[in-house]
Structures are given as C-alpha cells and as structure tokens.
Amino acid sequence: MSDITLNTCSIPVKTSRPQKRPNQDGTWGGKRGKVSKWSKSGKGKQIEKKPFKRKEEPQSEDEDENDVDFEVVKPKDVESEDEQVNDESTDQPANRPVSKTAGAVTALFKDVEDIPFMEHKDVTPVAESVFSAQLIHDMPIHPHLIANLEKNMGMSKVTTVQRLSYPVIMSGKDTLVRSQTGSGKTIAYALPIVETLQKIRPKLQRSDGVRAVVIVPTRELALQTYECFVKLLKPFTWIVPGYLVGGEKKKSEKARLRKGIAILVGTPGRLLDHVETTKNLVLDKVQWLVIDEADRLLDMGYEKDVASLVRSLNEQQYGNPEGEKERFHPLDVDAPEVKPSLLELAGRNNVKRQTIMLSATMSASVDRLAGLTLKHPKFVDAATVNEDGEEGDMELIEKDLVIPESLSQWYLLIPPKLRLVTLASFIVWKCRMSHERKMLIFFATQDMVDFHTEMLSSVLGTREKKTGEVDDDSDLEDEYGLLKKKDEDEEDEKDPSLVDIDFFKLHGNMTQKERTDVFKTFRSATSGVLLCTDVAARGLDLPHIDWIVQYTAPPTAADYVHRVGRTARVGTAGSALIILAPSESTFISQLEDRKVKIKEEGLELCLQSLVPTMAVSHPGLLKMRKGATELAATKLQLRFEDAVTGRKELHDLACKAYVSFVRFYASYPVDARAVFNFKALHLGHYAKSFALKDAPSQIGGLGKKQWLDRGKAKAGHGGQGGRPSGGPRHAGGDWQQQRQQRPRGGPGSSRGLAGGRGTGKIMDGKPGSGAAMKSTQAVHSKPSPFGVKVSEARATKMAISEFSSGLAPRKRKKKED
Numbered sequence: 028m029s030d031i032t033l034n035t036c037s038i039p040v041k042t043s044r045p046q047k048r049p050n051q052d053g054t055w056g057g058k059r060g061k062v063s064k065w066s067k068s069g070k071g072k073q074i075e076k077k078p079f080k081r082k083e084e085p086q087s088e089d090e091d092e093n094d095v096d097f098e099v100v101k102p103k104d105v106e107s108e109d110e111q112v113n114d115e116s117t118d119q120p121a122n123r124p125v126s127k128t129a130g131a132v133t134a135l136f137k138d139v140e141d142i143p144f145m146e147h148k149d150v151t152p153v154a155e156s157v158f159s160a161q162l163i164h165d166m167p168i169h170p171h172l173i174a175n176l177e178k179n180m181g182m183s184k185v186t187t188v189q190r191l192s193y194p195v196i197m198s199g200k201d202t203l204v205r206s207q208t209g210s211g212k213t214i215a216y217a218l219p220i221v222e223t224l225q226k227i228r229p230k231l232q233r234s235d236g237v238r239a240v241v242i243v244p245t246r247e248l249a250l251q252t253y254e255c256f257v258k259l260l261k262p263f264t265w266i267v268p269g270y271l272v273g274g275e276k277k278k279s280e281k282a283r284l285r286k287g288i289a290i291l292v293g294t295p296g297r298l299l300d301h302v303e304t305t306k307n308l309v310l311d312k313v314q315w316l317v318i319d320e321a322d323r324l325l326d327m328g329y330e331k332d333v334a335s336l337v338r339s340l341n342e343q344q345y346g347n348p349e350g351e352k353e354r355f356h357p358l359d360v361d362a363p364e365v366k367p368s369l370l371e372l373a374g375r376n377n378v379k380r381q382t383i384m385l386s387a388t389m390s391a392s393v394d395r396l397a398g399l400t401l402k403h404p405k406f407v408d409a410a411t412v413n414e415d416g417e418e419g420d421m422e423l424i425e426k427d428l429v430i431p432e433s434l435s436q437w438y439l440l441i442p443p444k445l446r447l448v449t450l451a452s453f454i455v456w457k458c459r460m461s462h463e464r465k466m467l468i469f470f471a472t473q474d475m476v477d478f479h480t481e482m483l484s485s486v487l488g489t490r491e492k493k494t495g496e497v498d499d500d501s502d503l504e505d506e507y508g509l510l511k512k513k514d515e516d517e518e519d520e521k522d523p524s525l526v527d528i529d530f531f532k533l534h535g536n537m538t539q540k541e542r543t544d545v546f547k548t549f550r551s552a553t554s555g556v557l558l559c560t561d562v563a564a565r566g567l568d569l570p571h572i573d574w575i576v577q578y579t580a581p582p583t584a585a586d587y588v589h590r591v592g593r594t595a596r597v598g599t600a601g602s603a604l605i606i607l608a609p610s611e612s613t614f615i616s617q618l619e620d621r622k623v624k625i626k627e628e629g630l631e632l633c634l635q636s637l638v639p640t641m642a643v644s645h646p647g648l649l650k651m652r653k654g655a656t657e658l659a660a661t662k663l664q665l666r667f668e669d670a671v672t673g674r675k676e677l678h679d680l681a682c683k684a685y686v687s688f689v690r691f692y693a694s695y696p697v698d699a700r701a702v703f704n705f706k707a708l709h710l711g712h713y714a715k716s717f718a719l720k721d722a723p724s725q726i727g728g729l730g731k732k733q734w735l736d737r738g739k740a741k742a743g744h745g746g747q748g749g750r751p752s753g754g755p756r757h758a759g760g761d762w763q764q765q766r767q768q769r770p771r772g773g774p775g776s777s778r779g780l781a782g783g784r785g786t787g788k789i790m791d792g793k794p795g796s797g798a799a800m801k802s803t804q805a806v807h808s809k810p811s812p813f814g815v816k817v818s819e820a821r822a823t824k825m826a827i828s829e830f831s832s833g834l835a836p837r838k839r840k841k842k843e844d
C-alpha cells in the first residue's frame with residue numbers, strides 16, 4: 028500500500044493534456060484545456076493536474092526540485108471549468124465513485140517533459156569484417172596449436188585483427204592495435220606470444236622467469252585473459268600462466284610467483300605491488316609487455332602505475348629506469364645488428380622488450396600512454412587496414428568509432444519520471460518471452476546497482492506484502508473491476524512474479540569472492556539480468572548476451588562503444604538500448620558524428636508489454652479499450668513506491684542510490700556537460716524514478732543550488748571535473764575503489780592527480796565534439812508520449828518490427844565457454 032499523502036487541496040488548477048496529433052506546422056506543441064483520461068475520477072470528481080510547465084526555466088531551483096509529483100484530487104464540492112471539457116479520448120465513465128481512501132495517484136504521466144524529435148544524420152558506419160579469409164588451419168603456427176584452436180576452442184577462421192597483427196607482432200615491433208569489440212584481440216596478441224615461447228629449446232623452465240606481462244584494467248578481465256592463456260597453452264604444459272589481482276590473498280600469489288610463471292596477467296596496482304615487494308618476481312627476461320584496454324588504463328588514472336611498472340622492468344632488464352634504447356628485439360626486422368636465433372633468445376636477458384597496446388577505441392590519450400614505452404610503433408587498425416596490409420590512418424582512428432555490424436542499436440528518450448517503470452517494462456518485455464535471455468544493464472553508481480537489483484528482483488520477482496488496504500489509484504480502476512479490497516487473509520500472499528528471471532549484480536564494492544562468483548555464474552547461465560557499473564564495460568567476454576541496456580548514459584562516445592560491445596561478439600547478433608532523458612538527446616548527435624548508427628524507439632511500445640503482464644493480477648486491464656498501458660505502468664510504479672515505503676532498508680537503498688546519482692550527474696566531465704547538464708535535471712522527477720516520494724531536498728539534504736555551488740567549489744581540484752566532495756561511488760568510482768583497496772602506499776598517493784574523469788576523457792573533449800552536437804538537433808518537440816499513439820506518431824520511423832526482432836531466436840555461434 029502506498030502511503031502517498033493525500034492532497035485534497037482545492038487549488039483551482041488548469042488541466043492539460045498533450046494533443047494527439049502534430050500541429051499544422053508539424054510541431055508537437057502541447058495544447059491545453061483538455062482533460063487527461065487520468066484526470067477523470069468519477070462522479071463529480073476529478074483528479075486535476077497542475078498547469079503544465081516546461082521545466083527548463085524553473086522559477087527557482089529549490090522550488091522546482093521539490094515539486095512533488097502527485098496529482099491533486101479535488102474535494103467533491105469543488106468543480107472547475109475543466110470538467111466541462113469532454114475528453115473523447117477516454118472511454119472511462121464520467122461518473123465513478125471515489126473510495127474514501129483513494130487519493131493522489133502516482134502522477135506518472137503528468138507534467139512530463141516533451142520528447143524532442145531528432146533529425147538524424149545519414150550515417151555510414153565504419154565497416155570492419157570480423158573474419159578474414161584465412162583459415163586457422165593455414166596459420167604458420169605449431170600443428171598442436173592449430174588443433175587446439177580448432178578442436179578445443181571451436182575456431183575455424185582467423186579474425187581480421189588476428190590476421191593483421193600476427194605478422195606485425197611476430198616482427199618484434201612495438202604495436203598499437205585497434206579493432207572492434209569482440210573481434211578476438213586477446214588471441215591476436217596471445218597467439219604470437221605462445222607460438223614464440225613454445226619454440227624455445229631447451230623448453231622453458233618455471234625458473235626462467237616471466238616472459239610476458241599483460242596489464243588489464245579489471246580483475247574480471249585479468250581472470251578471463253588468464254583463462255584464455257590456459258586454454259591456448261593446453262598442448263604446451265611447460266609454459267605456465269598466472270594472474271595477480273587486487274582482492275586476492277597476496278601470500279598465495281607470492282607462493283605462485285615463487286614456483287615460477289612465464290605469462291603474468293594482472294591489474295596494474297597489484298602487479299606494481301608485487302614488482303615492488305616480491306623478491307621472487309624476476310622480470311629481467313620479459314619480452315612482451317601487453318597493455319590491453321590501453322585508453323581505459325589511462326582513464327582510470329593508472330598512467331603513473333603503468334609508468335612505474337615500465338621503469339621497474341627497465342631497471343631489472345637494463346639496470347636503467349629509462350630503458351636500453353639501443354638494444355633490440357631479436358625478432359625486430361629493422362634491427363641493425365645480426366639477429367640472434369630463438370635459441371640464443373632463451374638465454375638472453377637484455378633483449379629489447381616489445382610493447383603491444385590494444386583497444387577498440389584508440390585515442391590521443393593512448394598516444395600519451397604509448398609515449399611511456401613505445402618506440403616507432405606499428406599501427407594495426409582492423410577497420411582501415413586493407414587486405415594488402417596498408418597502415419591505418421591515425422586521424423580516422425581518432426575520429427570514427429567502429430561498432431560490430433551485427434549489433435543493432437536503439438535509443439529511447441523518456442521523461443525522467445518514467446525511467447524506472449520503463450526499465451522494468453523493458454526487462455519484462457525482453458525476458459518474459461523466453462527463458463533464454465541475457466541482459467546487461469549499466470548504471471552510473473554502485474549504489475544505483477545495489478538499489479535496482481534489490482528493487483527489481485523483489486518487485487518484478489514477487490509482489491511485496493499486501494497491507495490490506497485499498498490501492499491508491501483504486502478510483503481509477505473500480506469500474507473495470509480492478510478495485511480490490513484486500514482482506515487480512517491476503518496479507519502474506521504474493522502475486523505471481525512478473526518475470527521469471529534471475530537478477531545479478533556486479534560492481535567494485537563487492538568482495539573479490541562475490542565478484543568472481545557472480546562473473547562465473549552469470550557467464551555460464553542461460554538467462555539472467557546483470558546490473559553493473561562500468562566495471563563490466565571493458566573486455567568482458569560474456570557469452571550469449573542478447574541486450575545491453577544503458578540506464579545512465581556514459582560520459583563519452585567511446586565508453587558507449589565498450590558497453591555495447593559486451594554483445595554482438597565475433598559476428599553473433601546482439602542489441603543495445605540506451606535510455607536518455609529528453610535533455611540528453613544531443614548525445615545521439617555525438618554518436619552519429621562519430622559514425623554510430625542508432626535508431627529511435629518509442630516509449631509507448633515498450634510500456635505496452637506491461638499490460639498482459641500486469642493483467643495477471645489486474646485482469647480488468649485487458650478489458651480496457653484505452654488507457655490500459657498507462658494504468659499498467661501506474662500500477663507497477665505504485666508497486667515500486669509501495670515497496671520503498673514499506674521496507675526501510677529498501678528506502679535507505681533508494682535514498683543512497685538517488686543521492687549517488689545526483690552526485691554522479693553533477694560530476695560529469697566538463698566536456699560532457701553540454702549534454703549532461705545538471706541544471707536541466709528535475710530532481711523531483713528523478714526522485715520518482717527511484718520510487719521515492721520524499722522531496723529531493725529531504726533525500727539528499729541538499730537542494731539543487733547547493734549541489735551546483737558545491738560542484739563549482741570543487742571544480743578544478745585534482746582533475747575531478749568538479750565532482751562534489753565525498754563523491755559517488757560511480758562507475759569511475761569502481762576503479763577508484765579498487766585502487767583504494769590496494770594495501771600499499773608509495774606511488775599511490777600521487778596517482779589521483781592523473782585520475783578521475785576530468786583527465787580521462789580527452790578523446791571526446793577534442794575539437795569537433797562540441798560542434799558535433801549541433802549537427803543533429805532536436806528540431807522540434809512533441810508532447811509527452813501518452814496521448815500520442817504509436818500509429819499516429821512515429822511508428823513507421825521507429826521500425827518497430829526491427830526493434831522487436833530482438834525476440835527472434837538468436838543465431839549463436841558455438842563457442843567454448
């Protein structure tokens with residue numbers, strides 16, 4: 028039962044509802060004076076709406092944010108002119124009784140922001156074929172390796188990036204690799220390493236020390252990369268891989284290092300920790316330094332860690348932190364000296380190290396990182412390098428983003444109030460139809476992940492305890508038999524679950540054991556919804572993900588690419604949806620400017636899926652000729668609000684999540700603020716999307732003005748991009764969190780300077796992105812979606828059938844897990 032405060036004030040307010048058709052000039056400006064179907068409450072009763080106000084210019088910020096979102100029920104004796112308006116769009120009866128307890132409904136569709144029409148650019152995406160014509164069978168590698176790839180790892184063709192990078196890496200040159208997500212970059216660098224190491228005779232001994240160091244940004248990616256090496260090395264048991272990540276016991280890691288490891292994978296912090304403190308870690312023979320997700324490592328403020336690692340390697344290898352520039356890699360074709368044989372190579376400890384950096388999104392920032400260690404690198408860009416092996420164009424590498432062709436991308440512009448209910452509808456829509464659905468949902472902060480996991484699993488899973496009282500919106504439903512007086516017997520009953528699916532969560536503030544368990548369980552599950560921060564955005568190869576949903580937008584287009592890249596891997600089909608507020612619509616323009624083709628979907632279609640679902644417990648919904656979607660959505664929103672109101676721990680989680688979101692939003696990097704403008708936030712509406720009924724100033728303890736003041740005060744401090752103090756454990760916070768957990772001091776203290784989001788988004792702050800925003804503009808807006816039927820609005824533009832095709836059976840590639 029919702030405890031929404033009944034507001035029975037009799038302020039004579041005007042009603043408004045959006046018109047159903049565009050104006051003659053083609054715009055969608057709302058027309059006033061009609062009564063919403065939500066406004067009719069029955070006999071002489073009317074739920075009135077406050078006058079529609081665009082929120083761009085609130086009278087005062089604090090007033091605006093405390094705008095509580097409940098419709099006003101007028102007392103019986105108060106009538107307004109609006110009641111004279113005959114709303115033909117509703118088939119709800121005019122004379123309905125209102126229950127005594129009925130009052131304010133959760134005003135989900137009232138005063139919602141207009142949705143802008145987007146004019147799309149004609150985008151021709153950058154094409155990169157996943158596979159080359161070359162067969163694994165024809166690779167110039169050991170037959171056992173071929174057999175292993177084919178039989179145990181289920182591969183038959185070489186991917187484009189693998190074909191292109193193999194000879195370059197084998198040449199011994201420093202190499203930069205860009206290739207789309209899911210194109211097999213891990214094997215692209217692992218294969219030359221394994222092939223070279225297996226050739227060494229006498230065979231490598233465990234005591235020979237580390238030959239390859241692989242640095243990756245997250246623990247999960249370290250584990251995954253290690254597992255990839257384990258598979259590749261199956262025929263060559265004498266070559267031992269290992270991994271080091273924060274959160275594991277250092278003692279057992281030291282023991283493993285003592286035994287000897289040839290290929291060492293790790294996160295930068297823990298690697299550096301061991302380099303500095305573990306005597307048995309011998310690095311004087313390292314031939315390969317691989318930096319995967321190189322741009323991300325810079326984002327995270329790990330530049331200094333990586334630099335320290337390189338210096339340690341140099342010292343161990345050459346006795347000089349600056350490195351031994353004149354030494355050469357024995358396989359370097361350009362080396363002036365006579366090259367030693369592979370046999371000699373085994374005994375040498377002063378060969379030049381080869382550095383390989385990879386990412387699906389190369390940027391100027393990678394150049395900076397590359398400057399630490401790369402010398403005359405060769406660029407391999409799988410999208411621009413043609414079959415003749417011509418080098419990639421760095422300018423294009425900088426500008427255009429490459430997205431897998433098999434990925435279909437959608438965006439949804441929704442008023443903030445409707446965010447939660449829309450997300451839930453989407454899950455219900457996509458996961459209810461099949462028991463084999465996997466979805467990843469990205470959130471900005473760890474607190475948001477915690478709250479939404481708890482909320483969605485409890486409310487979509489099973490109905491909260493009933494309270495024996497009448498639904499708040501019962502006055503709307505009575506006529507359809509939806510008015511339900513719940514008696515004591517029902518108290519402990521639960522409604523059937525709305526969706527039969529497991530919810531998982533993953534973020535950086537979980538214990539290492541929890542993280543590993545979730546990662547492994549979700550990876551092998553056939554269905555499930557994983558709610559996560561950006562800790563899962565990079566490199567993770569989770570098989571059979573059908574949908575990627577971005578519930579909060581990433582700060583840059585590059586971040587977008589990595590998130591959506593968790594699906595549609597190695598040529599399989601996948602879909603991605605990004606949910607944006609109308610005020611954030613120019614993010615789409617930025618994507619298009621960088622050659623990302625993305626289509627619009629309508630809110631109506633998404634919410635429609637709720638009707639049959641909610642009808643299980645509210646059968647009257649199916650009898651309604653109009654308004655069923657809105658009612659179903661309202662019903663669901665009420666369930667959310669009831670849950671938050673009824674459970675203190677959930678209310679606490681909601682408050683924390685809301686506060687973390689607001690902080691997060693206030694801390695978008697400076698160059699992203701033109702799109703993600705904190706001032707444009709209607710905090711009251713966002714609070715509703717956390718199912719909170721409290722006024723925003725009561726939740727966060729700060730009004731918008733104070734937030735902004737704090738943001739300003741902080742701007743310019745430590746490259747944090749104006750993030751308020753005590754900032755959120757946002758996506759970036761995951762990385763910060765990991766770093767804080769590292770039990771060492773030393774260089775860590777200065778790392779923060781390079782870190783944070785302020786420094787990490789150089790790529791998108793470069794000239795062009797600002798201008799880009801203007802190219803695809805919301806030229807005019809239409810009123811809030813309800814009242815505009817899909818068929819009348821943009822059904823054709825939206826390519827509904829394509830969107831729905833996510834329901835079609837997947838074409839999956841059989842892969843080793």
Ligand SMILES: Nc1ncnc2c1ncn2[C@@H]1O[C@H](COP(=O)(O)OP(=O)(O)OP(=O)(O)O)[C@@H](O)[C@H]1O
Pocket residue numbers: 181182183184185186189206207208209210211212213214386387565566567568592593596597842
């Ligand atoms: N030649 C191949 N044929 C079939 N599958 C392959 C081939 N090479 C790699 N794969 C598989 O493709 C998947 C993606 O590989 P990988 O994780 O290396 O991609 P990536 O390019 O590093 O992606 P990201 O940019 O997201 O990190 C893995 O499951 C891997 O086993």
